[in-house]
Amino acid sequence: MRGLPAFPYQLLAICGIFLTNVINYIIASYGSRSWDVNTGWRWMLGLGAIPAAAFLLSMVRAPESPRSSFKPAEPKRDSRCSSTSSAPNRHAFALTTYASVKLETEMSHEFHDLFRPGLRKALVIGALIKA
Structure with a gap:
């Protein structure tokens, strides 16, 4: 269960890299060698920056991780962030995370x-x- 939230992120990152390479191949095969050197690289860089900018904007609304709610100055913060079922397990999780x-x-x-x-x-x- 710990790796489940990371899987879609990794999958989308790899798909994005693959898609960027496919698009760059199409751009590179569009013109001549001099067009690639003078103009094509700008298209490759610019089109690759669009998904990166979208990701950056989406991170503004991303929730904090449960681990980030533990501050060194707050050892007794509530342990609601744990997915374990019983109160002693949540408390133990909170203490080890802290x-x-x-x-x-x-x-x-x-x-x-x-x-x-x-x-x-x-x-x-x-x-x-x-x-």
């Missing part, structure tokens, strides 16, 4: 935390990897 949000907030405060001894080696390796 603890998770608090830990993430504490760990993401400082940029220099990236250079801690446990992360320094992974950071250097990740920065030096060449594609």
Whole structure:
């Protein structure tokens, strides 16, 4: 049940990418090479921006996730956001979610935390990897 809300989002994202590639292929085959270089890329970019703008506008009305209602300063906030059936389960869910949000907030405060001894080696390796 946790992955069910993410499935339509992923499906629409992949369908959008596929549709954009099909439309870009049609645009590229419409004119000559010089038309593609001078004008065609503008059409490709512009038509690809239309669904992105529609998505951005639709996100304004998107509801907040249940997890976003937990603020580190509010540990006793009501646990109505849980889909579990009994009150003890909802309370346990609320406490674990609150603890998770608090830990993430504490760990993401400082940029220099990236250079801690446990992360320094992974950071250097990740920065030096060449594609």
